[in-house]
Amino acid sequence: MTADDGVRPDVAAALRGAVDAGFGTALADLTRLTAIPAIAWPGFDPAELDRSAALTVRLLADCGLDDVRVLHAGQDGDVGAPAVLGRRAAAPGAPTVLLYAHHDVQPPGPGEQWTSPPFTATRRGGRLHGRGVADDKAGIMLHVAALRALHSVLGADLRLGVTVFVEGEEEAGSPTLATFLAEHRKALRADVVVVADSGNWQVGVPALTTSLRGLVDGVVATAKISLRIPPGNDPETAMAALARHVRIHAPFGAQATFRPGAAGAPYAVDPAPPAARAMHDAMHQAWGRPAVDMGVGGSIPVVAELARLLPDAQILITGAEDPDTRAHGIDESLDVEDLRRGVLAEALLLARLDAGIGTGDSTENSDNPD
Ligand SMILES: [Zn+2]
Numbered sequence: 001m002t003a004d005d006g007v008r009p010d011v012a013a014a015l016r017g018a019v020d021a022g023f024g025t026a027l028a029d030l031t032r033l034t035a036i037p038a039i040a041w042p043g044f045d046p047a048e049l050d051r052s053a054a055l056t057v058r059l060l061a062d063c064g065l066d067d068v069r070v071l072h073a074g075q076d077g078d079v080g081a082p083a084v085l086g087r088r089a090a091a092p093g094a095p096t097v098l099l100y101a102h103h104d105v106q107p108p109g110p111g112e113q114w115t116s117p118p119f120t121a122t123r124r125g126g127r128l129h130g131r132g133v134a135d136d137k138a139g140i141m142l143h144v145a146a147l148r149a150l151h152s153v154l155g156a157d158l159r160l161g162v163t164v165f166v167e168g169e170e171e172a173g174s175p176t177l178a179t180f181l182a183e184h185r186k187a188l189r190a191d192v193v194v195v196a197d198s199g200n201w202q203v204g205v206p207a208l209t210t211s212l213r214g215l216v217d218g219v220v221a222t223a224k225i226s227l228r229i230p231p232g233n234d235p236e237t238a239m240a241a242l243a244r245h246v247r248i249h250a251p252f253g254a255q256a257t258f259r260p261g262a263a264g265a266p267y268a269v270d271p272a273p274p275a276a277r278a279m280h281d282a283m284h285q286a287w288g289r290p291a292v293d294m295g296v297g298g299s300i301p302v303v304a305e306l307a308r309l310l311p312d313a314q315i316l317i318t319g320a321e322d323p324d325t326r327a328h329g330i331d332e333s334l335d336v337e338d339l340r341r342g343v344l345a346e347a348l349l350l351a352r353l354d355a356g357i358g359t360g361d362s363t364e365n366s367d368n369p370d
Contacts, residue, residue, distance in 0.1 A: 006281055007351040011153060015351060018149035019344045026145040026343065027128070027336070029059055033103070033137040034121040034130040040081045040104040040172035049168050052103045053082035056166050059144045060086045064151030065162065073176035073183060080176030081168030085187060090161025095359040097350065098163045098190035098313070099147075100302060101139030101197060102170035105132035106328045113330045127324075127333040134334040135327035138320035139196035140166055141339070146346035150354075160354040163190060167302065170197070171328075173262050174301055181309050188306075191359050192275045192314050194346065197300050199321025201292045203335045206283040206345065208276060209317035211295035212303060214238075214266035219259045220246050228297060231268035239263055265304035275314035278358025282348035286341045314358075316349075318342065 006012065037044070038052035053070045060068045068086035073079045081104060090096045108118035108131045116122035118131040143164055150158065165188060169175060181188065201207040216239045217226035229238045243258045250256035269276070283291035300317070307315060320339050326332050352358050 006285065006357070007348060007355060011351055012285065012348060014153045015149050015347045016344060018152045019145065019340065019347055022145055022148050022152075023340050023343070026141050026148075026339075029144065030128070030133060030137055030141045030339075031121040033059075033140065034133050035119055037108070037119050037131070038104045038168070039107050040169040041107060044107065046081070049081045049104060053084050053166075053168055056084045056103050056140060057086075059140070060084065060147075060164060062151070063144060063147035063162075063164075064088060064155075064158065065147075065164065068164075071180070071184070073180040075183075080180065081172070083168050083180060084164070084166040085184065086162075086164040087187060088162045091159035094159035094161060095191040095353055095356075096161030096163060096189065097353055098165060098188060098193045098306075098310075099143040100165050100167070100193065100195045100306070101143060102136045102167040103140060104168050104171050105135070105137070106171045109330055115331055118332075123336070124333075126336055128336055128339075129331055129333040131332055134199070134319075134321045134325045134332055136170065136197045136319070138334050138339055138342075142196045142318070142320060142342050142346050143194075145343040146350060149343070149347045150350050154351070154354065158354055160350060161190075162350075163188060170302065174305075177302060177305055181305055185309060188309065190310060190313050192353060193306055193310065193316065194349070195300060195303055195306070195315060195317045196319050196346075197302075198296055198298075198317045198319035199325060200319075200338060200342075201294055201322075203322050203324070203338055204287070205289065206287045206291040206338075206341070207294045208279055208283070208291055209296050209319070210269040210276075210293040212267045212299055212317070213295075213297055214264045214301075214304070215299045216242055216263045217261040218242060219261065220256055224261070228299070229266050231266040233266060235263035235265050264299045264301035266299070267303045267307065269315060269317065273314040275316055275353070275358040278352045279316050279318070279345070279349050282352060283345045285348055286345035318346070
């Protein structure tokens with residue numbers, strides 16, 4: 001098979017059938033995940049994070065992984081929110097893919113403003129509503145449902161190494177992420193990374209996210225200010241410039257103090273690595289129309305962290321959101337048919353990677369000693 005071939009037509013058809021057959025279960029699982037208010041902010045019950053991590057482990061149980069466990073950062077494994085790490089080793093010479101999502105969510109805000117209760121996933125028309133249904137429990141289900149389909153179709157023939165990393169504190173600014181990544185560097189090594197925490201161009205039009213803005217924020221006169229920074233800017237320089245701006249522009253006689261807050265690096269993806277072409281092909285096949293490359297105003301700090309950790313890996317940013325999703329807002333929702341297409345696209349991508357399509361020259365990385 002050459003790099004220009006897709007997956008075999010019989011495999012593609014079988015994957016489509018498996019995704020359709022498993023989609024009802026995937027939606028039921030998404031509903032169970034949504035029912036757990038896992039919020040990593042101070043003042044919220046951390047036991048909910050343990051519950052959602054435990055459910056994520058159970059969902060990954062029938063995905064063909066050898067080892068799935070809950071892990072924390074820190075030498076004694078007791079720092080930060082619970083993350084889930086699942087793995088299956090690559091066959092000799094085969095590539096490894098790392099699949100990322102997060103299981104924590106934003107607080108729901110005023111519950112009375114929601115049309116239906118935030119932690120009860122509710123279908124209205126073609127959309128499923130609830131806190132976290134899109135951001136980012138749909139990300140978990142994209143990986144779970146795609147892996148289930150892949151495992152059921154390819155079974156023992158699967159050669160691709162798979163690592164699933166589901167973070168538990170993304171919406172709280174990922175305070176222990178850098179520590180976790182450094183401590184689990186070897187387990188997270190991959191040739192291709194799929195970060196499922198973004199979205200599509202619009203309902204029915206798939207997209208690959210190829211640029212993300214970074215952010216710096218801080219507090220002036222109790223007032224929080226937040227600055228988005230484009231690719232090419234360095235967060236430390238931007239933070240220093242923001243502090244200087246506040247100091248210089250303080251009104252005459254006033255004293256301004258600036259307390260630096262969070263800083264996240266912007267990110268621009270190389271638009272044409274082989275894995276991105278493979279994802280475009282997979283999305284085209286799943287949606288029946290070409291995908292677009294898009295830039296996103298929000299920031300996903302894990303992307304810059306993973307790029308630093310895995311400088312040779314190709315990073316693909318996908319997700320189940322669309323312009324009507326209202327992630328972090330009241331009445332968050334996702335389009336159910338686009339979720340199904342997203343699952344199929346990811347299953348088709350994984351089948352391509354398994355067939356050696358889209359991994360370019362980096363396939364031998366997975367055999368390198370640490
Ligand atoms: Zn998210």
